[in-house]
Amino acid sequence: NGLRVHLLPRPDFHQVVGMVTVDYGARDRLFMNHGQLVSQPAGVAHFVEHRLFAQPDYDAFSRLSELGANANAFTTQTRTSYYVSTAVGNQAALQELLTFTQEPYFDLETVQREQDIITQEIDMYEDDINSRLYRLILARLYPGDPLGQDIAGTATSVHQITPEQLRLAFSAFYQPDNMDVVFTGAFDEQEMLALVKNSPAGQRAATKSVVKLIPELEPVITTPLEVSLNVVRNKVVLGQRWEIDFNKLSRRDILRVTIIGSLAIDLIFGEFSPAYMDWYNDGLIDDNFSAEFDAERHFAYLTIAAETADPELVIAKVSKMLTDLPAQVNQLKDSFHLVKNDALSRLINKLNQLEEIAIRFEAQTFDEATLQDEIAILQALTVNDMMTVLTETTVSSVASVIARSDMSKLC
Numbered sequence: 001n002g003l004r005v006h007l008l009p010r011p012d013f014h015q016v017v018g019m020v021t022v023d024y025g026a027r028d029r030l031f032m033n034h035g036q037l038v039s040q041p042a043g044v045a046h047f048v049e050h051r052l053f054a055q056p057d058y059d060a061f062s063r064l065s066e067l068g069a070n071a072n073a074f075t076t077q078t079r080t081s082y083y084v085s086t087a088v089g090n091q092a093a094l095q096e097l098l099t100f101t102q103e104p105y106f107d108l109e110t111v112q113r114e115q116d117i118i119t120q121e122i123d124m125y126e127d128d129i130n131s132r133l134y135r136l137i138l139a140r141l142y143p144g145d146p147l148g149q150d151i152a153g154t155a156t157s158v159h160q161i162t163p164e165q166l167r168l169a170f171s172a173f174y175q176p177d178n179m180d181v182v183f184t185g186a187f188d189e190q191e192m193l194a195l196v197k198n199s200p201a202g203q204r205a206a207t208k209s210v211v212k213l214i215p216e217l218e219p220v221i222t223t224p225l226e227v228s229l230n231v232v233r234n235k236v237v238l239g240q241r242w243e244i245d246f247n248k249l250s251r252r253d254i255l256r257v258t259i260i261g262s263l264a265i266d267l268i269f270g271e272f273s274p275a276y277m278d279w280y281n282d283g284l285i286d287d288n289f290s291a292e293f294d295a296e297r298h299f300a301y302l303t304i305a306a307e308t309a310d311p312e313l314v315i316a317k318v319s320k321m322l323t324d325l326p327a328q329v330n331q332l333k334d335s336f337h338l339v340k341n342d343a344l345s346r347l348i349n350k351l352n353q354l355e356e357i358a359i360r361f362e363a364q365t366f367d368e369a370t371l372q373d374e375i376a377i378l379q380a381l382t383v384n385d386m387m388t389v390l391t392e393t394t395v396s397s398v399a400s401v402i403a404r405s406d407m408s409k410l411c
Contacts, residue, residue, distance in 0.1 A: 001206040002177030005196050008184040008357060008370060016185035017354040018094045019083035020101045020201065023180075023364040024173035025296075026151040027077040032211040033172050041160040042146060043118065043153020044169050046075040050114055051106055051166065052082070060100035069093035075151055078297040078365065083358055088186045091195060098181070098199035104170045106163040119155045129229055133401055134303070137239040140221045140399035141301055172210040176201070180363040184354050214298050217241075220396040224315065227403050235403040236311035240322050241396035242300040251367035256377050258300065258366075260389045261293040263381070265302055267339045268321060268328050275321065284308055284317075297365050311402045319398040326390045329383075336383040347375050 029040045053060040053073075064071040069086035082101050086093045125131045139148030152158070181201060183192050196202045220241055229235075244257060269276060269291035279285045288307045294300065302322075308314045321328050350356040350371055360371050369377075 001202070001204055002175070003196070003201055003204075004180045004363060004368075005193060006180060006182045006361065006363065006368065007187075007189050007192055008182065008361070009187065009189060010184055010354065010357070011186050013185045013354060014088055015085060015354055016088055016090070016094065016183060016187055017083060017085045017358045018097050019081055019182045019358040019361075020097060021079055021081040021180045021182070021361075021363065022174055023078070023178050023297075024080055024169075025076050025078040026149075026153075027146045027215075027299075028173070028212050029146050030213045030215065031172065032213065033168070038168065038172070038210075040165055040169065041153060041157040042149050043151070043158050044161055044165060045080055045173075046152045047114065047118060047158065047161050048104075048166055048169055048174075049073050049075045049080050049082075050118060051111065052101060052104060052170075054105055054110055055100055055103065056105050060096060064093055064096055067093040067096065069096075071097075076296060077147060077151065077299070079362065081359065083355065085355060094183070094192075094195060095199060098196060098201040102174070102200040102204055104167065104174070106166040106170075108163055111161070111163050111166065115159050115161065118152055118158050122150060122152050122155055122158070125150060125152070129231055129235065129403065130305070132229070133235060133237045133305070133403055136225060136227065136401045137237045137303055137399060138301075140225060140401065141239045141241045141396070142215075142299070143218045143221050145215045145217065147299060175207045176204050177206065177208070180361075182358050182361050182363075184357045220399050222397045222399055224400045224402060227401065229403040229405075231403050231405050233307045234309065234311050234405060235305065235307050236314050237401045237403075238304045238315060238318050238322070239399045240302050242295075242302070243394040243396065244295075244300050246298045251365065252369060252373075252377075254295065254300075255366040255369050255374070256381075257389055257393065258293065258295040259374065259378055260381065260386050261295070261300065261302065263339060263343055263378075264325060264329055264386060264390060265291045265293050265304075266343060267332050267335060268325070269304060269318075270339060270342075272335075272338070273332065275317070279314075279317070284310060284314060295365075296362075311404075315398075315400045315402075319400075322395070322398050325395070326387055329386060329390060333383045333387075336386070340378065340381065344375065344378055347371065347378065 026045050069084045071084045073082040084097045285306045291304045293302045357371050
């Protein structure tokens, strides 16, 4: 029926982790469904994730707990994943994972109740300064794009979501050919494959999924945005969009670019880099400084955050370095192997955690690359590979957001 099943045996473990991932996330609000253009409110994908555990006569989360399994779920901009962790041989818990994710139940009363619950969640993130700044920098990098909004939506958009819209989203995206099932841990492969084939996930009829529409990108807003927030020390966040040709590169090549981007950021801004040490010793930044590279389906960007007494100086120094990444990397190429081995050690350590093995498996984004594939790509990278990719990749101008202390709120 089009369902993709990935078995990643780890026979030395006494545990099994199962995950169902749908290639559908918060950014997928605009799509073609049977020739009709559909635009949905912000937060529908996250709302579906919340409500899918609720079945007509039971709660799947509670049932999984009763079966001795730990369950969780999350929504990103491009994927929704549900996973369970349980002891070897607990087929009932794995069967439940393959059942509740295939059978939606969206009645008006529970949907209205969920609107209030999600609104409280949104309010909680509004109280988180780092979360607010992260959304603000994405809104500067991707103006007018759903990426600039909270994955959960807004209080207004959440209350616009109806059972009919949830059913439409489920029927459009929660189709076998738009799903991946992953199992890792100790299990018999043939028994596990039979379990999937005989489950609701394996028995659903094949239905063509919808056509996702990619928002047309607008130019980055480079004018620094200043906001007044309840912070003790000024915070600054910078961002830079990477203009990767997702239609030209293979998905494995995109993963390789992503790994190179992360490695370049570690090399230039990591805690052992000359820039970090100089800024830290001068008191310009403290140990809250961070630099991250993120990539999902059809977008990639880096963000840098710092607490500082002089945000303008941080912006000037970081922007200057980001403007010419190849030159910066070339100056630090003698440290390449140290930074690479540090990144390798972190990835290898994740092999000890079955949940990490499952969650990092992004089949549709990176062409079924496993954690071991990531390690192999990183092992093979040379400093010349990094220089080639950085030289050939177009990057945007730098966007920045400054949060200044609002002393009136501290009184």
